[in-house]
Amino acid sequence: MMLSRTDLLLRSTAFLVVHVAVIFLVNNVLTFWWSWPGALNTLKGDGGGLLGWLQLASYIGAPLWAAMHVYFHRQATYGELSVRVSNWAAYTIRVAFWMVLLVGMADMLVSFMRIESMLPALIGDELTLELGKPRFRGLYLHLPLMLLSFLVAWHSRGLGFIWLTLMVVVAEFMIVITRFIFSYEQAFMGDLVRFWYAALFLFASAHTLLNEGHIRVDVAYTHFSDRAKAWVNVVGIFLLGLPLCGVILSLGMWSKTSSINSPLISVEVSQSGYGMYVKYIMVGYLAIFAFSMAIQFASYLLSQFGVLRANSKQVMEP
Numbered sequence: 001m002m003l004s005r006t007d008l009l010l011r012s013t014a015f016l017v018v019h020v021a022v023i024f025l026v027n028n029v030l031t032f033w034w035s036w037p038g039a040l041n042t043l044k045g046d047g048g049g050l051l052g053w054l055q056l057a058s059y060i061g062a063p064l065w066a067a068m069h070v071y072f073h074r075q076a077t078y079g080e081l082s083v084r085v086s087n088w089a090a091y092t093i094r095v096a097f098w099m100v101l102l103v104g105m106a107d108m109l110v111s112f113m114r115i116e117s118m119l120p121a122l123i124g125d126e127l128t129l130e131l132g133k134p135r136f137r138g139l140y141l142h143l144p145l146m147l148l149s150f151l152v153a154w155h156s157r158g159l160g161f162i163w164l165t166l167m168v169v170v171a172e173f174m175i176v177i178t179r180f181i182f183s184y185e186q187a188f189m190g191d192l193v194r195f196w197y198a199a200l201f202l203f204a205s206a207h208t209l210l211n212e213g214h215i216r217v218d219v220a221y222t223h224f225s226d227r228a229k230a231w232v233n234v235v236g237i238f239l240l241g242l243p244l245c246g247v248i249l250s251l252g253m254w255s256k257t258s259s260i261n262s263p264l265i266s267v268e269v270s271q272s273g274y275g276m277y278v279k280y281i282m283v284g285y286l287a288i289f290a291f292s293m294a295i296q297f298a299s300y301l302l303s304q305f306g307v308l309r310a311n312s313k314q315v316m317e318p
Contacts, residue, residue: 003074008067010305011081015066017242017298018085021249021291023058028253030055032261078306085299092292093203094153097164100199100281102145102152104167104192107276110141111188115274134267137277168196187275195278202289209296230307233300241297248290260287 003011030036030051039059042052073081110131113119119128130136171193178184221232252260262268263283270279 003070007309008070010309011070011078011302012063012066014081014085014298014301014305015069016063017301018088018295019062019066019069020059021245021294023062024249024253025287025291027055027058028261032256032265078302078309082299082302082306085295085302089292089295089299091153092288092295094156095149096199096203096285096288096292098149098152098156099146100196101164101167102149103142103278103281104195104276106141106145107137107278108188108192110137111191111274111276112186115186115188134269134277134280138267138280142278142281164196164200168193168200171196187270191270191276191278195276195282198282198285202285203292205289205293209293209300226307230304233304234308237297237301237304242294245290245294245297248286249294252286252290260284 027036027039031038036055037046037049037052039052039055042049042056073084076084110119113122114128114131119131123131131141171189175185175189175193178189221229224232252258255261256265260283263280266280267277268280268283269275269277
């Protein structure tokens with residue numbers, strides 16, 4: 001099936017959103033974690049070298065790659081492409097949910113055993129001391145579990161909202177029981193509830209968008225035709241949705257000292273003594289939220305473009 005220029009442009013625009021979001025995050029890691037020169041420094045002529053030119057080329061070539069992606073899937077309908085992109089967003093969220101679930105349980109257990117002086121008998125004094133250091137715990141405890149989350153999410157098709165909600169309720173219930181019955185409470189207990197609840201709130205946004213679950217404050221939209229609704233959604237995504245995601249990612253990850261990058265790079269933790277060492281991960285929630293929403297907005301664009309193109313073809317038919 002040959003695509004018209006309009007279809008090629010519309011589909012490429014949606015896929016360009018996905019490609020730019022992925023390229024931005026990948027280059028952010030390469031620049032601030034692996035010390036690559038960065039596309040912006042290369043563009044300024046600050047001696048980026050081959051690596052810098054590769055990063056710059058990734059942005060310049062993004063429209064071409066998006067068009068090629070569309071061409072290779074030219075047989076697919078707008079609806080099929082929308083589902084395909086939405087599945088990418090769903091996988092991202094599944095990874096994030098499993099990450100916070102596994103990391104939260106593991107870090108909570110380590111914090112509890114450290115407070116109760118159980119670790120030295122199990123792993124020795126030296127390793128116990130190392131687990132008290134944020135970088136060590138992040139590298140040897142959190143990172144392996146994060147990598148494991150990618151594998152678990154690949155084989156688990158459920159998004160895990162129910163399980164994470166249940167875990168939040170159980171964690172809060174345990175705080176009530178231990179505080180008022182056993183007079184026992186530690187900082188890590190409240191940290192765990194905040195860690196999971198923040199993830200539930202932010203990661204569910206893209207899934208809620210997919211299921212039309214966000215509240216629409218309007219009195220006219222429900223009475224619009226399908227074509228008018230599609231136009232409202234497309235304009236809203238370009239004027240409000242995507243700019244919001246772009247602002248969060250750019251302001252939070254523009255430099256090494258930005259509000260998201262800085263805590264992640266320094267493995268920032270709370271000052272609550274023997275609390276959980278997951279504050280830096282919670283800062284990363286914002287990046288995951290913006291990225292997953294951008295991908296879901298791209299999926300939403302494809303579905304709305306499909307409505308517009310279907311209606312326009314019906315109008316052109318005699």
